[in-house]
Amino acid sequence: MKTQLLKYGVMATFLTALLAGCSSTDTTDTSGDSAYVPSNQVSTGTVGSGGISGSSLDSDSSVARTFYFEFDKAILNPEARAALRIHAQTLRSTPVNIRLEGHADERGTREYNMALGERRANSARDFLVQEGVNGALIEVISYGEESPASLDSNEASWGLNRRVELK
Amino acid sequence: MRKFAAILSLCLFTLMLPLSGVAELTIEITQGVDNPSRIAIPPITQAGRSLPEDVSKIISADLERSGLFSPTPRRDMLSFPATAKEVYYRDWRILGTEYLVVGKAVNQSGRYKITFSLMEIHGERKVFTKVVEGPTTQIRDLAHYISDQVYQAVTGIPGAFSTRVAYVTAIPVNGKMTFQLMVADVDGARERLLLDSKQPIMSPAWSPDAKELVYVSFETGRPAIFRQKLATAAREQLTNFRGLNGAPSWSPNGKTLALVLSKDGNPEIYTYELSTRKFTRRTTHFAIDTEPNWTPDGKALIFTSDRGGTPQIYKLAIATGRVERLTFRGSYNARPRLASDGRTLVMVHRDNGSFHIASQDLVTGDLRVLTQTYLDESPTVAPNGAMLLYATKKGNKGVLAAVSLDAGVKFLLPARRGDVREPAWSPK
Numbered sequence: 206m207k208t209q210l211l212k213y214g215v216m217a218t219f220l221t222a223l224l225a226g227c228s229s230t231d232t233t234d235t236s237g238d239s240a241y242v243p244s245n246q247v248s249t250g251t252v253g254s255g256g257i258s259g260s261s262l263d264s265d266s267s268v269a270r271t272f273y274f275e276f277d278k279a280i281l282n283p284e285a286r287a288a289l290r291i292h293a294q295t296l297r298s299t300p301v302n303i304r305l306e307g308h309a310d311e312r313g314t315r316e317y318n319m320a321l322g323e324r325r326a327n328s329a330r331d332f333l334v335q336e337g338v339n340g341a342l343i344e345v346i347s348y349g350e351e352s353p354a355s356l357d358s359n360e361a362s363w364g365l366n367r368r369v370e371l372k
Numbered sequence: 373m374r375k376f377a378a379i380l381s382l383c384l385f386t387l388m389l390p391l392s393g394v395a396e397l398t399i400e401i402t403q404g405v406d407n408p409s410r411i412a413i414p415p416i417t418q419a420g421r422s423l424p425e426d427v428s429k430i431i432s433a434d435l436e437r438s439g440l441f442s443p444t445p446r447r448d449m450l451s452f453p454a455t456a457k458e459v460y461y462r463d464w465r466i467l468g469t470e471y472l473v474v475g476k477a478v479n480q481s482g483r484y485k486i487t488f489s490l491m492e493i494h495g496e497r498k499v500f501t502k503v504v505e506g507p508t509t510q511i512r513d514l515a516h517y518i519s520d521q522v523y524q525a526v527t528g529i530p531g532a533f534s535t536r537v538a539y540v541t542a543i544p545v546n547g548k549m550t551f552q553l554m555v556a557d558v559d560g561a562r563e564r565l566l567l568d569s570k571q572p573i574m575s576p577a578w579s580p581d582a583k584e585l586v587y588v589s590f591e592t593g594r595p596a597i598f599r600q601k602l603a604t605a606a607r608e609q610l611t612n613f614r615g616l617n618g619a620p621s622w623s624p625n626g627k628t629l630a631l632v633l634s635k636d637g638n639p640e641i642y643t644y645e646l647s648t649r650k651f652t653r654r655t656t657h658f659a660i661d662t663e664p665n666w667t668p669d670g671k672a673l674i675f676t677s678d679r680g681g682t683p684q685i686y687k688l689a690i691a692t693g694r695v696e697r698l699t700f701r702g703s704y705n706a707r708p709r710l711a712s713d714g715r716t717l718v719m720v721h722r723d724n725g726s727f728h729i730a731s732q733d734l735v736t737g738d739l740r741v742l743t744q745t746y747l748d749e750s751p752t753v754a755p756n757g758a759m760l761l762y763a764t765k766k767g768n769k770g771v772l773a774a775v776s777l778d779a780g781v782k783f784l785l786p787a788r789r790g791d792v793r794e795p796a797w798s799p800k
Contacts, residue, residue, distance in 0.1 A: 277683075277704075277738040312727060313576055314720050314749050315794065316619040316632065317676055317683055318662040319595070320639040323616055346594055347616060351572035352549075358747065358768055 268292060271354075272329060274367040276310070279324040281332055289329060292371060293336030300342055304372045305329050307347040308354070310363035315349055322347035329369045351363075399560060403782040409470050409526060410437060412444035414452040416475040416486060423477055424508065427486070427515040431473065433559060434519035434533040438758070439781025440526075442467050456489040456498050464493045471499075473522055484508055486517050490525055499525050512561060520683065532754040533558065536798040537761060538566075538576040538585055539772065543790030553587060558754075558797070560785060566600060567607075575794065579622045581695040582798045586610070586620040586629060597631060610644065621665045621673075630664035630673050632652075641675055641688065654688060655695070663707045664688075668714045674698065676706040685719055699732065701739050707750065711757040716750040716777060718742075718760055729762050731777060742779045752797040753777070761785075761795040 270292075272285035281289070296303070307326030309318035326345040334340045355362035413428040413435075428446075435441035450463040456478040464472055475488030485505040491498055493710060504517045513534065520531030541552045543601045551573040556563040567573060571590035579599075586599045592609075595617045600607035613619040615634035622629055629644045633651070641655040642663045655661040657681035666673060673688045685699040685708045699705040704722035711718065716736075721730035721741060729743045729751045745764040753760045757777060764773045766784065770791030785792070 246384065311747060313704065314663065314676070316663045317660065317706050318704065319616055319618050320662050323634055323639070348572065351574060356768070358765055
């Protein structure tokens with residue numbers, strides 16, 4: 206077992222060294238293609254597409270930025286609507302790009318949950334647009350069940366994972 | 373850009389190294405058939421000298437994992453015959469052995485040639501003698517070939533021991549997930565890393581020639597579909613649309629992908645011609661349409677849709693666009709896959725609130741729940757239609773499991789670290 210761990214360790218170090226080599230190459234080589242920006246997300250040296258800005262709302266931190274849903278549903282509850290109404294107000298007066306990330310719990314299939322996560326994020330987007338926010342400011346991304354907030358397999362955990370995060 | 377791609381594939385190529393000599397996945401048989409055939413495989417050697425890998429042990433493990441065979445332990449064997457002529461049937465009858473596989477290897481300029489025979493003990497007859505040869509570095513392939521031949525001779529069904537499985541692992545590193553796309557032999561050996569990412573990797577699917585994979589990666593900050601060659605690790609991003617880019621499935625003739633895009637507002641099934649790079653929208657419905665998979669004749673797609681109020685399986689004829697609902701039992705049927713007979717549908721089915729793998733005979737309509745594990749998903753059928761692999765949870769950990777299509781044989785493939793998910797059984 207110890208040798209096994211050691212093997213992994215050596216391998217990991219080796220890979221890290223390799224990959225460090227790869228990513229440093231990216232940085233110098235992507236300048237010619239504006240559609241690509243260097244990314245440190247994958248260790249294979251692949252690059253990400255641009256266009257996703259990380260700007261965040263400087264709104265009142267007491268207003269919820271995560272909204273929760275029922276199983277297999279994408280309907281905004283009254284708390285979510287109340288919070289989104291306040292965010293809409295801020296966005297109308299100070300327009301900034303936002304990202305709505307939709308998520309699902311681990312039950313059911315992964316690609317169906319991708320669709321469900323998107324449907325949830327779309328509910329939040331549609332509500333903001335209805336409240337007068339420019340739809341062009343909003344990007345919707347679904348993570349399905351791939352990026353859970355809580356890793357346990359129980360009702361409480363699933364409830365935390367069926368969510369939309371405003372970023 | 374081209375220079376960049378070249379450097380990129382170089383980096384990827386270096387990643388095609390085996391992670392370690394020991395398989396990451398091990399196998400735990402949880403249920404076999406009541407009367408498995410008793411088979412003995414004495415050591416296969418090169419004139420008494422052992423081979424770099426224990427070929428007879430690999431064959432024993434293959435056959436045992438099918439659930440249909442019970443290998444005789446080596447320590448119980450009274451003799452180690454290597455050819456049909458050396459067999460004393462009495463030695464094996466005493467042990468209750470029904471079948472015997474004997475073989476011997478010769479090394480000819482960097483290649484092994486193994487001559488092997490299958491004997492039927494009760495009838496005291498030789499079923500066949502065959503020869504297989506290959507490079508000394510591919511000795512496991514020779515062993516799996518022998519397993520395939522023996523399995524087919526005894527059961528009448530082609531073996532699937534020479535196939536591979538692609539899967540995704542998620543390993544927490546300092547509180548953050550690392551995602552890896554892996555390929556291993558179906559016995560868990562020779563595991564290889566294809567892609568390592570800090571962002572999710574999903575939905576691996578094989579090309580019909582088993583030389584490429586398509587999958588979804590979030591490395592660009594959005595889900596996007598990539599294809600990647602196994603031999604060279606050369607990879608290409610195929611889609612970059614706003615919204616979902618998911619659930620790729622390769623057509624049986626290798627020319628087209630079916631996939632899901634939500635660029636027009638909600639998830640729809642598209643086909644994508646690889647040669648012309650042309651997308652064609654195939655569904656038009658405000659509901660979720662996802663998880664397309666080709667029928668073996670390539671003429672239709674089966675997919676998941678909640679157009680009826682709950683997720684159910686539908687079939688779409690490519691030529692006419694006609695859509696037909698296939699599942700009616702239960703309030704959740706999703707992620708369909710068809711066995712190569714085109715008749716046995718497998719899917720994720722919710723049964724009394726639990727998610728299990730079920731099969732449905734498309735001719736008789738009979739539905740059968742095959743698994744009783746926890747949060748079962750992602751079924752993938754072996755090319756010979758005898759077994760399926762799926763993903764399940766055991767003690768808060770994602771593991772792979774297998775079940776025969778008749779539900780008689782069950783086994784788990786627990787990983788030593790991290791979550792293992794989304795198995796995809798290679799088509800050959």
